[in-house]
Amino acid sequence: MDAPKPPTVWPRIRSAVPADPEIEREVADMLGQLTLEEKVGQMIQPELAELTPDDVRDFKIGSALNGAGIWPGGERHASVQAWVDTVDLYWQAAEDAYKDRPFRIPFLWATDAVHGHNNVFGATVFPHNIGLGAAGDPELMRRIGEATAREVAATGMDWIFAPTVTTPRDRRWGRYYEGYGEDPALVRAYGRTMVEGLQGDVAALRTDERVLATLKHWIADGGTADGADRGTAHCEEEVLRDIHAQGFLSGIEAGAQSVMVSFSSWEHPANYDHTPGRAEPYNHKVHGSRYLLTDVLKDSVGFDGIVISDWDAHSEVAGCAAGDAGYAINAGLDVLMIAGRTAWQTAHRTTVEQVRTGVIPLSRIDDAVTRILRVKLRAGLWDKPRPRERPLVTADVVGCAPHRALSREAARKSLVLLRNSPGLLPLPRTARTLVVGSGADDLRKQCGGWTLTWQGDDIRTEDLPGGATVADAVRSVVGSERCTVDPGLEHADPRAHDVAIVAIGEDSYAEMRGTLKPWRSLAYADLKRSYASDLELLRRLRAAGVRTVTVFLGGRPLYCTEEINLSDAFVAAWLPGPHGEGITDVLFAAPEGGVAHDFQGRLPASWPRTRDASAVNRIPPELPGYRVPAEETAPEGRFTPLFPVGHGLSVHDEPPTDPLPVDDSEDTTPPPAVSESLHVLDAEAGDGTYRLRVGGHNTWSREDVSLVEPMECLIVHAAPVPAPGGTAGLTVRFKGFPAFLYAEAVSGVPSDLRGYASAGAAIGLDVRVGERPSAPVYLACHDDYPAQPGLDLTPWLTEAGTGEWTRLTVPLADLLAVGMDLRHVDVPFMLYTEGTAVLDIGNVGWLLPG
Numbered sequence: 110m111d112a113p114k115p116p117t118v119w120p121r122i123r124s125a126v127p128a129d130p131e132i133e134r135e136v137a138d139m140l141g142q143l144t145l146e147e148k149v150g151q152m153i154q155p156e157l158a159e160l161t162p163d164d165v166r167d168f169k170i171g172s173a174l175n176g177a178g179i180w181p182g183g184e185r186h187a188s189v190q191a192w193v194d195t196v197d198l199y200w201q202a203a204e205d206a207y208k209d210r211p212f213r214i215p216f217l218w219a220t221d222a223v224h225g226h227n228n229v230f231g232a233t234v235f236p237h238n239i240g241l242g243a244a245g246d247p248e249l250m251r252r253i254g255e256a257t258a259r260e261v262a263a264t265g266m267d268w269i270f271a272p273t274v275t276t277p278r279d280r281r282w283g284r285y286y287e288g289y290g291e292d293p294a295l296v297r298a299y300g301r302t303m304v305e306g307l308q309g310d311v312a313a314l315r316t317d318e319r320v321l322a323t324l325k326h327w328i329a330d331g332g333t334a335d336g337a338d339r340g341t342a343h344c345e346e347e348v349l350r351d352i353h354a355q356g357f358l359s360g361i362e363a364g365a366q367s368v369m370v371s372f373s374s375w376e377h378p379a380n381y382d383h384t385p386g387r388a389e390p391y392n393h394k395v396h397g398s399r400y401l402l403t404d405v406l407k408d409s410v411g412f413d414g415i416v417i418s419d420w421d422a423h424s425e426v427a428g429c430a431a432g433d434a435g436y437a438i439n440a441g442l443d444v445l446m447i448a449g450r451t452a453w454q455t456a457h458r459t460t461v462e463q464v465r466t467g468v469i470p471l472s473r474i475d476d477a478v479t480r481i482l483r484v485k486l487r488a489g490l491w492d493k494p495r496p497r498e499r500p501l502v503t504a505d506v507v508g509c510a511p512h513r514a515l516s517r518e519a520a521r522k523s524l525v526l527l528r529n530s531p532g533l534l535p536l537p538r539t540a541r542t543l544v545v546g547s548g549a550d551d552l553r554k555q556c557g558g559w560t561l562t563w564q565g566d567d568i569r570t571e572d573l574p575g576g577a578t579v580a581d582a583v584r585s586v587v588g589s590e591r592c593t594v595d596p597g598l599e600h601a602d603p604r605a606h607d608v609a610i611v612a613i614g615e616d617s618y619a620e621m622r623g624t625l626k627p628w629r630s631l632a633y634a635d636l637k638r639s640y641a642s643d644l645e646l647l648r649r650l651r652a653a654g655v656r657t658v659t660v661f662l663g664g665r666p667l668y669c670t671e672e673i674n675l676s677d678a679f680v681a682a683w684l685p686g687p688h689g690e691g692i693t694d695v696l697f698a699a700p701e702g703g704v705a706h707d708f709q710g711r712l713p714a715s716w717p718r719t720r721d722a723s724a725v726n727r728i729p730p731e732l733p734g735y736r737v738p739a740e741e742t743a744p745e746g747r748f749t750p751l752f753p754v755g756h757g758l759s760v761h762d763e764p765p766t767d768p769l770p771v772d773d774s775e776d777t778t779p780p781p782a783v784s785e786s787l788h789v790l791d792a793e794a795g796d797g798t799y800r801l802r803v804g805g806h807n808t809w810s811r812e813d814v815s816l817v818e819p820m821e822c823l824i825v826h827a828a829p830v831p832a833p834g835g836t837a838g839l840t841v842r843f844k845g846f847p848a849f850l851y852a853e854a855v856s857g858v859p860s861d862l863r864g865y866a867s868a869g870a871a872i873g874l875d876v877r878v879g880e881r882p883s884a885p886v887y888l889a890c891h892d893d894y895p896a897q898p899g900l901d902l903t904p905w906l907t908e909a910g911t912g913e914w915t916r917l918t919v920p921l922a923d924l925l926a927v928g929m930d931l932r933h934v935d936v937p938f939m940l941y942t943e944g945t946a947v948l949d950i951g952n953v954g955w956l957l958p959g
Contacts, residue, residue, distance in 0.1 A: 119350060119409035126311050126364035126487055128413065136482045139212050140475060148478045149460045152444055154219065154417070157181075157195070159450040162202035165216065168457060169206050171481055172217035172268070173199060174446065176420070177228055177563035177619075185561070185572070186230040189264055189507050196265035197496040204495075214482070215490035217321075219268040223287065223559050224686070225253075225516070226260040226507065230561065231574055233260060233512040237557050238273060238299075239664060240523035240683030242289030242713035243757075247302040249519060254306020256512045258320045263506040265496025267488060268321040270369060272303040274356025275326060277665075278741055279336030279724040280631060280717065283623025286557060286664030286684055288331055290713025291726045292754055293355040300324065300356030304363035314364070315489030317499045324360040326371035326419060328401060329353040334740045335627040336723060338620055339372040339425070341393065344738040346379055351732055358410070366414040366484045368406065370442065371395045372422050384436060389427045391436075397426035402441030415480050417444040421452070432456045435463045439470075443477035449823065513575060513688065520682075520691025525710035526758040528679040533608075533656060534760045535698040535705065540607040541591050542583055543655070545646060547639050548612035548662045549596040550580040557664055557684035558619025565617040576687030579612040579660060585690070586697050598646050603653040610696070611650065613643040613672070614662025614682075623664065625723075628859065628933040632720045632772075633669040638898070638928040647675040660692060666716045670751065674768045681712070704760055711757035715750035719772040727754045747772075776932070780863035787865065787955035789852045789938045790874075792836045794954070799937070800855050801839070803827070805848035814839070814850070824848040832951020833875050833914050840879070843886075843946045851939035852953070859933035862890075865955050866921040866931055872938065873956045877914045877949035882906055884944025888919060890929060890937050898928040899941055906946075914949070921955070 140148075150169035157175045164170060181187045181195040196218045203216035226232035235241070235253055254272075261269055276296050277288035289299045307322040308314045314321075332353050333340030342349075357368065374393040382391035383399040395401055396418055406412050423434040423445060432455025434445050447453035463469040485491075493499065506512075526534075536542070548554040552573055558565040561572050570576065577585070580594040595601040603609060615623075616637070630636070634644040650657050659676040661669065664684055673679045685691055699705035715725055724741045725748045737743045744750055751769065758764060788794040790801070801814035803825045812822050816837045819828040824846040832838030841850055854860070872888070886906055887899030900923055909915055925931070938953050 119405050120358065121409065121411050122358055122361045124361060124364050124411075124413070126314065126366065129487075132483060132486045135486060136479055139214065139482055140478060142210070142212060143478065145461055145464060145471075145474070148474050149457055151214070151478050151481050152460070152474070153453050153457055154444050154446045155450070155453045156448045159448055159453065160199075162198050165199055165202035166206045168454075170203070171214065172219060172444065174219040174221075175228060176448070177221055177559055178561075180228070189229065189231065192229060192264040193497050193502050200265070200496050213491070215485060215493075217268050217485060217490070218266040219270060220261065220266050221271070221559060222257055222261050222269040223271045223273065225257055226264065227560050229260075229264060229507065230572070231508040233508050233516050234556060234560060234573065234686045235516045236519050236523050236686045237286045237664065237684040238289050239286040239713065240685055241519060242295055242299065243525050243681070243683060243710040244519060244522040245295070245709070245711055245713075246522060247298045249522065250299050251302040251306040252515060253519060254303045256515055258307045259318055259501060260507045260512065261320045262317055262499065263501040263504065265499060265502060266320065267490065268323070268367070269307065270323045270325060271307070272300060272322065272324065272356075272360070273326070274300040274324050274360055275331040276353050276355065277331035277714075278352070278726050279331070279333070280665045280667070281336030281625035281627070281629065281723045282331065282333070283338055283618055283625075284330070284620050290754070291715065292713060293352050293729060294731060295713060297355035297359040300360035301363045304360045304365045308364055308366070311364070311487075314487060315492065317493060317501055321366045321484065321488055322360070323367040323369050323417065324357050324365045325369035326373075327357060327368050327406065328371060328395065329375055330371040330373045332738070332740060333373050336624065338624045341374040341376050343376050343740060346377065348738050349375070351735075352729070361410060361412050366487060367417055368412060368414065369417050369419055370402065370422065372419055372425065375401065383440060387428055392427035394426045396422045396437050396442065397429070397440045399440040407441060413480065413483065415443050415484050416441055418442050418446050420446050421448055422446075433459045435460065435468050438477070439473055443480050508575070516686050517688040517691040517694070520685035520688055521694045521706055522709045523683055523685060524692065524695050524708055525681040525712055526678065526708040526760070527681055527716070527752060527756070528673050528676060529758050529760065529762060529764060530656075530677040530766055531763045533658070533677050534696065536608055536658070536696055538586055538697055538700065539591065540587060541605065542587050542593070543601055543603060543606040543609040544580045544583050544592065544594045544612065545596055545598045545601075545609055545650075546612040547596060547643050548579065548614045548660070550578045550594060552576050552578055552687055553617040554614050554662045555579070555685055555689060556687055557617050558623065560617070564619045564622055568617070573687040577689040579610065579689045579692060582689035582693040583610060586693050597642070598649060603650055603655040606655060609650050609655045609657045611643070611647060611657050611659045611676070612662060613640070613659060615664060618664070626933065630720045631668045631717055631723050633667045633672065635720070644672055647672055651675050658696060666712070666714050668717045668720045668722070668772065670718075670769050670771050674771070681710070707759050707761070708757060711755050712752055713754065715744065715754055716752035716756070718749060718751040718770070719747055720774065722748050722750070725750060780867045781861055783864040783868055783870075783957065786870075786957050787862070787937060789955070790837070790839070790951065790953035792834070797855055799852040801850070801852055803848060803850050806846035825850065830949050830951075832949070834952065836952055838875070838949055838951030840947070840949050841940075843882075843942050843944065845883070845943075845945045847943045849939055849941040851936045854935040857935060859935040862931045862934045862937070862955070865957070866925055869920075869958050870955050871918045871920045872924070872953070873916065873918045874953040875914050875951045876906070876909070876917050878906055878909050878911045879947030879949060880945065881911065882942060882944050882946035884942055886940055886942040886946060888924070889939040889941060890924060890931070890934055891939070897930075899939075900924055900927050906948075918956070
């Protein structure tokens with residue numbers, strides 16, 4: 110692979126899509142004829158759900174996107190033709206917007222095609238990037254890029270937000286699987302070939318079979334302290350360049366035409382405040398970094414394409430707001446991805462005003478629009494027919510057999526064999542096979558997040574036509590009569606089988622919900638009760654004397670040494686996608702006997718030896734003098750990886766079968782004693798310890814809730830209401846979107862609250878039901894439900910009469926029973942639902958007996 114060279118300065122990159130004097134002349138000609146309002150319209154990118162064709166005509170909007178879980182007409186199974194018709198409608202609106210002008214500016218449609226065209230029903234879904242990294246095959250990436258581009262183009266779209274070229278360095282990060290691995294050399298090689306597959310060369314990019322690629326997320330989102338999503342990297346600039354920039358540099362060299370900025374921050378003296386003296390100093394967000402966006406990316410590296418924000422991310426920059434992106438625009442943003450209708454319209458108006466008042470130089474706007482027009486011309490948009498008339502639209506490309514075969518091939522090549530017993534693999538096709546484990550029959554665990562919906566946790570079999578779970582795939586090999594599927598091992602007799610295939614792994618998650626808190630164990634069985642059940646199942650199978658092949662599904666390496674020791678063979682399958690046949694292709698012998706496909710995959714990331722080895726990575730051999738950043742742990746002593754980067758066995762290897770060393774360390778600190786109740790929301794809770802907030806769908810930055818004034822957002826309406834005893838209460842209307850209302854420690858510091866459980870305490874609250882819930886309402890005491898468990902209050906709320914206050918008391922023992930961890934609590938109260946409901950709540954606290 111193409112190993113990165115250690116630069117002493119940011120290298121000047123020569124793009125495979127060079128400047129074209131004729132394009133530059135056309136851009137300058139159009140730019141000179143645009144009004145300020147039209148220029149700003151080109152910079153605004155709303156979401157499908159918050160944009161109409163009339164908006165495109167009125168505001169001269171230049172592009173739009175569809176977010177995960179947003180489909181034409183809200184139809185989850187919208188057809189390819191429905192997608193084409195929708196894109197075509199907006200394309201025509203942009204044409205109408207310029208019908209009286211001597212020029213036209215075509216519309217761009219963007220989508221999150223991060224592992225195939227994953228937002229479109231019936232499209233091919235590929236393994237997630239961490240598995241592709243394990244395959245170690247850059248040419249495979251090129252082929253996947255080409256296939257993805259064809260499917261996106263077949264729906265009339267022109268632009269995708271991929272590839273992700275982050276270098277993830279902390280396994281607690283919930284987006285770890287979006288990176289190819291911890292090795293910057295691998296990321297560099299993959300970044301180049303994926304862009305080449307998506308875009309092709311200069312000529313291919315202008316055709317109907319390629320799409321614009323986006324490198325994301327600039328920069329070091331995989332290097333934040335504690336693996337925090339949207340967190341802060343503190344590394345030196347050399348680490349930024351040598352580790353975290355490698356995929357960007359190779360992707361820009363391959364001709365990538367857009368770069369998406371990271372939600373995260375870089376706290377470093379070089380990251381200066383470009384407008385000092387304001388009331389609110391710059392908060393180091395990359396979206397506001399003129400140094401990283403302009404000085405480095407545009408000026409030093411020489412990137413001349415579009416720099417686009419992430420979803421509403423400009424609003425997290427100090428001094429900005431949902432409707433005010435001035436500071437971030439001045440930093441170097443060219444396109445603003447703004448979801449909400451009110452927000453993007455306000456941002457349009459505010460930007461125009463700030464240019465006229467001198468806050469934003471007109472030259473900065475002209476630079477942004479020049480880049481947008483340049484990229485549109487390079488993509489050949491002026492020469493392409495309208496979306497509904499493009500050749501691939503009627504070519505039956507989306508989800509075609511060759512592309513699904515490619516996905517199966519990629520899954521097969523990504524499997525890494527970590528443990529093997531001589532003579533066990535490949536399994537005979539006549540073996541009486543028991544398929545068990547939480548992942549035995551679950552497409553959600555195989556596909557992970559960003560699969561038709563944002564989190565991918567509500568996927569059903571009918572959502573992925575042609576998909577096969579591990580159980581389906583095994584059944585198709587050995588036959589129904591020799592295959593028993595019993596995920597929880599509730600009915601089958603293990604001794605009646607020749608082998609047990611145990612499919613285990615993480616539940617589906619995407620950004621935010623998949624991130625593990627700094628104090629969380631990295632041990633698989635410690636994370637959820639259902640995961641612990643998988644470990645217990647392996648113990649039962651060992652006691653029964655059945656040979657076991659464990660297939661681990663997940664987005665990151667986790668500590669699971671006991672699970673490996675209990676397995677005769679252990680396979681890391683990552684997130685292989687919906688084609689479980691890719692797994693059985695390798696596990697089972699060929700029809701004629703012998704090895705059908707040997708294991709090709711090798712670890713793209715270090716496998717942890719201990720429960721706390723979350724940020725242990727290989728020291729890059731191509732970087733002499735490399736020093737481990739403060740955010741990471743040196744790979745030595747007890748933190749020496751159990752299996753290093755590049756490890757992986759063949760079925761012919763005969764490794765030692767002795768048990769691997771187990772990390773049996775555990776925190777034996779006794780629960781702290783408690784002497785008084787914990788006040789969360791009542792007359793004694795006004796000391797500023799906790800603040801009320803809401804978060805959820807499209808409310809990623811969280812919204813504060815006041816006890817004295819109403820608040821309104823997309824997902825929740827809240828207003829003050831008197832509670833029993835004259836204390837301050839709250840009326841909460843949940844509007845049918847995933848939403849959580851919670852009380853959060855203002856300090857952000859968690860507390861050990863186990864003493865309340867030891868003392869027999871309960872969570873008490875007064876509730877008045879105004880409108881019964883349409884979906885489960887969960888009570889939790891942490892800030893990451895549904896990543897962690899909650900207690901369903903729906904039966905009680907459904908039975909309660911409406912209009913009367915009632916006291917609800919929930920023993921902490923009930924919360925412990927569903928798996929809640931009280932050792933680190935910074936959110937002592939949360940209500941979560943995806944349905945509608947109107948609830949009045951008050952007098953919330955953790956109450957000691959008596």
